[in-house]
Amino acid sequence: MSAELAGALQPGFRNFxxxxxxxxxxxxxxxxxxxxxxxxxxxxxxxxxxxxxxxxLALIVLFPIYxxxxxxxLQPNEIIRRPPTLAIWPWEADWSGYSQAWDQGDVxxxxxxxxxxxxLIVSGQLVTSILAAYAFxxxxxxxxxTIFVVFLATMMxxxxxxxxxxxxxxxTMGDWPVVGDHVGLDTYGALxxxxxxxxxGAFLVRQSFLSLPRDLRDAAALDGYGHFRFLTRVxxxxxxxxxxxxxxxxxxxxxxxxxxxxxxSDDKRTxxxxxxxxxxxxxxxxxxxxxxxxxxxxxxxxxxxxxxxQLVRGLTAGxxxx
Amino acid sequence: xxAVPGTPAVAPDALRRAPASAAGAPPHRRVQRKVRExxxxxxxxxxxxxxxxxxxxxPFAKNFWLGLYRTPPFPGxxxxxxxxxxxxxxxxxxxxxNSFWVTVRFVLLTVPAGIVLGLALAVLAHQRxxxxxxxxxxxxxxxxxxVAVASVIFFTLLNPQIGLFTYWLGREGGxxxxxxxxxxxxxxxxxxIWQNLGLAFILMSAGLQAVPDELLEAARVDGAGVxxxxxxxxLPLLGPTLLFAIVVGSILAFQAFGQIDLLTEGxxxxxxxxxxxxxxxxxxxxxxxxxxxxxxxxxxxITLVLTxxxxxxxxxxxxxxx
Numbered sequence: 001m002s003a004e005l006a007g008a009l010q011p012g013f014r015n016f017x018x019x020x021x022x023x024x025x026x027x028x029x030x031x032x033x034x035x036x037x038x039x040x041x042x043x044x045x046x047x048x049x050x051x052x053x054x055x056x057l058a059l060i061v062l063f064p065i066y067x068x069x070x071x072x073x074l075q076p077n078e079i080i081r082r083p084p085t086l087a088i089w090p091w092e093a094d095w096s097g098y099s100q101a102w103d104q105g106d107v108x109x110x111x112x113x114x115x116x117x118x119x120l121i122v123s124g125q126l127v128t129s130i131l132a133a134y135a136f137x138x139x140x141x142x143x144x145x146t147i148f149v150v151f152l153a154t155m156m157x158x159x160x161x162x163x164x165x166x167x168x169x170x171x172t173m174g175d176w177p178v179v180g181d182h183v184g185l186d187t188y189g190a191l192x193x194x195x196x197x198x199x200x201g202a203f204l205v206r207q208s209f210l211s212l213p214r215d216l217r218d219a220a221a222l223d224g225y226g227h228f229r230f231l232t233r234v235x236x237x238x239x240x241x242x243x244x245x246x247x248x249x250x251x252x253x254x255x256x257x258x259x260x261x262x263x264x265s266d267d268k269r270t271x272x273x274x275x276x277x278x279x280x281x282x283x284x285x286x287x288x289x290x291x292x293x294x295x296x297x298x299x300x301x302x303x304x305x306x307x308x309x310q311l312v313r314g315l316t317a318g319x320x321x322x
Numbered sequence: 323x324x325a326v327p328g329t330p331a332v333a334p335d336a337l338r339r340a341p342a343s344a345a346g347a348p349p350h351r352r353v354q355r356k357v358r359e360x361x362x363x364x365x366x367x368x369x370x371x372x373x374x375x376x377x378x379x380x381p382f383a384k385n386f387w388l389g390l391y392r393t394p395p396f397p398g399x400x401x402x403x404x405x406x407x408x409x410x411x412x413x414x415x416x417x418x419x420n421s422f423w424v425t426v427r428f429v430l431l432t433v434p435a436g437i438v439l440g441l442a443l444a445v446l447a448h449q450r451x452x453x454x455x456x457x458x459x460x461x462x463x464x465x466x467x468x469v470a471v472a473s474v475i476f477f478t479l480l481n482p483q484i485g486l487f488t489y490w491l492g493r494e495g496g497x498x499x500x501x502x503x504x505x506x507x508x509x510x511x512x513x514x515i516w517q518n519l520g521l522a523f524i525l526m527s528a529g530l531q532a533v534p535d536e537l538l539e540a541a542r543v544d545g546a547g548v549x550x551x552x553x554x555x556x557l558p559l560l561g562p563t564l565l566f567a568i569v570v571g572s573i574l575a576f577q578a579f580g581q582i583d584l585l586t587e588g589x590x591x592x593x594x595x596x597x598x599x600x601x602x603x604x605x606x607x608x609x610x611x612x613x614x615x616x617x618x619x620x621x622x623x624i625t626l627v628l629t630x631x632x633x634x635x636x637x638x639x640x641x642x643x644x
Contacts, residue, residue: 047451050446050449050451054447054454054457055457057461061460061463062460064472064479065464065467065475067479067486071478079484080484082494128369128370131366131367132367135362135363135364135367139359139366140363141360141363142360147367151367154378156626156629157378157379157382157622158577158622160601160618161381161619161625162378162381162385164601164606164614164618165385165388166381169376196369197369197372197373197374199370199374256469258468258470258579258583262583263606272468272471275474276583278474279584286484289478293471293474293475296471297471300466303466304459304465304466
C-alpha cells in the first residue's frame with residue numbers, strides 16, 4: 001500500500017495536491033479577507049476551518065466529474081499512462097475526442113433524438129396535466145373524485161412493472177394505418193407516448209389552481225371570460241411557478257430515461273442509451289467515451305445552473321409541502 | 323359566461339360575490355350549463371385517461387393474466403394454462419429470492435448512506451458564509467448526472483486498465499471491483515450514492531430551511547451545544563423530510579436498472595441481479611413473459627407497501643401540523 005502511495009506521488013498527483021492546496025489556501029485567504037474587520041484570531045481560524053472542510057468535500061464530490069472532463073481532453077496514451085495525469089494546462093487540451101464523439105460516435109444524433117423526445121414528453125405532460133388540473137380544480141362533473149383517485153393511482157404503478165407489455169403495445173400500434181409510422185417501434189412517438197400524461201403533474205398543477213382565489217374566477221366570468229380564456233389568461237399565468245417546476249421535473253426525468261429507450265429504440269437511440277454504446281469503445285479511443293459522457297451530461301448541467309431555484313422547488317414539491 | 327341580464331343595479335362588489343351563473347337564469351338553461359360543464363370536464367381529463375388506460379392500467383392488469391400461462395419455448399406455439407402453479411414456481415424459486423435479497427441489500431447500502439451524506443453536506447452548507455452558494459451548487463451538481471452518465475463515469479474509474487480507482491486500490495490489471503463477486507454490489511452502490519447525492523443534498527437543504535432559526539437560537543441561549551441542538555431541535559423537525567427521503571429513496575432503489583445494466587449486467591454470479599434486471603432478463607433474454615410478469619407483480623407489491631407506509635405517516639403529520 002505504501003509503495004502504491006509512493007507511486008501515486010509522482011508529478012501528476014503532486015500537481016493535483018498542489019492544486020488542492022492552492023484552492024484551499026486561496027479560499028481560506030478569501031474567507032479571512034471577507035470578514036476582515038474584526039479578525040478575532042479564533043473566529044477567523046474557525047471560519048478558515050469551515051472553508052477547508054467545505055472545499056475538501058466539494059473536491060471529493062466533484063472528483064468523478066473532474067476526472068471525466070480531464071480525460072476527455074487527454075489523448076488515449078496519456079489516459080493510460082501511469083502514474084496518472086491529474087492536471088494539465090488548459091492550452092494542452094486535446095479536443096479531438098469531442099469531434100470524434102460528435103461525428104463517428106453519433107453523439108450528435110443521440111443528442112438530437114434525446115432533445116426531440118424530451119420536448120415531446122415535456123410539452124405533452126404540460127398540456128395533459130394543465131387540462132386535467134383545470135377540470136379537477138374548476139369544473140363540477142359526476143365521478144370527479146373517483147377519476148382523481150384514478151390519476152393518483154397511476155403513481156403507484158412503477159413503469160418497470162409495465163414496460164414489456166407497453167413494448168408490444170407500441171409494436172402493435174406500428175401496424176395501424178396512418179399513425180403507424182409515428183408510434184411504431186424505433187420512432188420518436190414510441191419513445192414519448194407512454195409518458196404523455198402523469199398523475200403527478202395533474203396533481204401538482206391542480207394544487208396550484210386550487211390556491212387561486214375564487215373571486216378571480218367570478219371576476220373573470222363577469223368580464224366575459226369563458227373557460228378557455230380564463231385558463232390561458234388567468235389560471236396558467238398565475239400558476240407559473242408550479243408549471244415551471246413540473247416542466248423542469250419532467251425535462252429531467254425525460255432526458256434521463258434509460259429502460260424504455262433501451263428496449264424500444266434501435267436507430268433512434270437517445271443519448272443515455274448511446275452512452276452504453278460509447279462505453280464499449282476500444283482503449284485507443286477511450287477519450288471518445290469521456291467526451292461523449294461530458295456531452296451527454298452538459299445540457300442538464302446548464303439547466304441546473306440556470307434554473308437552480310425552480311429545480312429545487314420542483315424536486316422538493318412532494319417533500320416539504322404537506 | 324357573460325354577465326346575467328336583468329340583474330338589479332347593485333354595487334359591483336356585491337355582484338362580484340354572487341355566483342356568475344346567477345339564480346336569475348331559467349332552470350333549463352341551468353341544467354344545460356351543468357351538462358356542458360360536465361362534458362367539458364370529461365373532455366379535459368380524457369387525454370390523460372387514455373394514456374393511463376393504454377400504458378398503465380392495461381399492461382398492469384395483463385401481468386396477472388400473463389402470470390397464469392406458461393410462455394411457450396418457441397413463439398407461435400399455444401400458451402399453456404398453468405394457473406397459480408407458475409406463481410408458486412417463480413415466487414418460490416431461488417432465483418427470485420436471490421434477486422429479492424440483492425435488491426434489499428442494494429436499498430440498505432444506498433438509501434441510508436445517501437441520506438446521511440446528503441444531510442451532512444446540507445448541515446455544513448447551511449451557514450452564512452461568503453461564497454456558500456458556490457458550495458451549494460457543487461453539492462447539488464450530481465443531480466444533473468443521469469444514471470447512465472454516473473454509471474459510465476464509474477465504469478471508467480473502475481476499469482482494470484485505465485480506472486483511477488482500480489489503480490489506487492492496487493488492483494490494476496487484475497479483477498475490477500465490478501467483476502469481483504464480493505465487491506460488485508458495493509461498487510454499484512457507491513455509483514448510485516454518488517449519483518443521488520445531489521438530490522439528497524437538495525432535499526435535506528430544503529428540510530433544514532424549514533427549521534426556524536429562532537428555535538435554534540433559543541436552544542443556543544439555553545446553552546445547548548452544536549451536537550445537542552442538532553439532535554434535539556433540527557433532527558426532530560426534519561422528521562417528515564427524512565421519512566419522505568427514506569420512502570421515495572427506497573422505492574427508487576427498488577426500481578434500479580440502468581446502473582446494473584451498464585456496470586455489471588446482473589453479474590458476477592448474479593450478485594447484482596436486482597429485481598428489475600431479473601424482469602428484463604426474463605422477458606428479453608429468456609423470452610419468458612409469464613415469469614417476467616410475476617416478478618413485475620412482486621415489484622409492484624413492494625412499491626405499494628412502501629407507498630402505503632408513506633401515506634400513513636404523511637397523514638399523521640398533516641393532522642399533527644394543523
